[in-house]
Amino acid sequence: MLRYILKRIGYMLVTLWIIITITFMLIHAVPGDPLASMARNLPEQIKKNFYAKYGLDQPPIVQYGRFMKRLVLNGDFGESLTYPGRSVSETLKRYAPTSARLGGQALLLGLVIGITLGIIAAFNRNTWIDYIVMFIAIIGVALPVFVLAALLQYTFTVKHQLLPTTGWGSFKHTILPTIGMSFGTIATYARYMRTSVLDVVGQDYILTAKAKGVSKVALVWKHVLRNALLPAITILGPQIAGLFGGAFITESIFAIPGIGFNFVESINNRDYTMIMGQTIFMATLFIVSLLIVDILYSVVDPRIRIDGESR
Structure with missing residues (x-):
């Protein structure tokens, strides 16, 4: 039983990694970005600061690496882009x-x-x-x-x-x-x-x-x-x-x-x-x-x- 459970947990982790990777790539494959409407009327430098803060100024592969590192090492999903200051983990705990x-x-x-x-x-x-x-x-x-x-x-x-x-x-x-x-x-x-x-x-x-x-x-x-x-x-x-x-x-x-x-x-x-x-x-x-x-x-x-x- 124990060997079976450990084996299944290994399969679960691999499956979860595949789901994360596919979801991440699909999201970033859609044209545009979530800050476009928010930063539309902001000065160019402030707009750049916003993109740099959330890592959206980097290529998708770099963003993916940062996300996985933060997730694996700290169990942190990051901060909401729509509601600055609200972490995803807090939102999950709330809802x-x-x-x-x-x-x-x-x-x-x-x-x-x-x-x-x-x-x-x-x-x-x-x-x-x-x-x-x-x-x-x-x-x-x-x-x-x-x-x-x-x-x-x-x-x-x-x-x-x-x-x-x-x-x-x-x-x-x-x-x-x-x-x-x-x-x-x-x-x-x-x-x-x-x-x-x-x-x-x-x-x-x-x-x-x-x-x-x-x-x-x-x-x-x-x-x-x-x-x-x-x-x-x-x-x-x-x-x-x-x-x-x-x-x-x-x-x-x-x-x-x-x-x-x-x-x-x-x-x-x-x-x-x-x-x-x-x-x-x-x-x-x-x-x-x-x-x-x-x-x-x-x-x-x-x-x-x-x-x-x-x-």
Whole structure:
């Protein structure tokens, strides 16, 4: 296990370096620079001082070397170009907890409801219950997030005035965004769990348990759920990263001060350092979540052994 984890960490570092390099080069390949509009009306010498301060007067390869040196040696992402004096690390510390809370609630809600619906649909195959669950799953996949968010706002804030439309502060502000973000997860896990449970219930050991008179609850909990969860765990990593960092639309619509909202703003402002810092943060989260998923495989099913030599 230890050898496997260390090996995966090595792969993670290489992957992260590739992501950083590609992102850096793509950002600098776009014509123009983030200080163009800010320094447009400034005297030439002051303009040069601004460019020198942020290293934008150097070739991209030199800027890349400085950025990597600062990142590796000090863990420093640099200072925001749009908001002088505000470091990228401080911005991440400020906005990440908001996205983490919102994403965590959405993931938990999506897992609980999605897995439950999938199991119910599987044990009621080809009945009206199964058809309703699959209809919900299809709607969850097909319905765009911005449409769902607009419908939630209209229903619960405009028409009935039960919840706040936008903003952040109390638990009420998290309800609508959480529902909007969790709908896709509910749909995904409902479909995955239905297929997985149908595959498991046809196995010989399940038929034997039924013949022994094992109750339906015990059958689901002790025999079906544990084995049916394995395929569902596969998509847990991307779901974690996606809900944490990919809620750009949801956070923008509900005016939530999170990573997604700030990332969109950074792109619009062409804030190089802020874009790099948040991209590295998202990539690290995604890669680590994949490692956690691999470890969970061995926890859920002891038959699976993580062997560094075999992989």
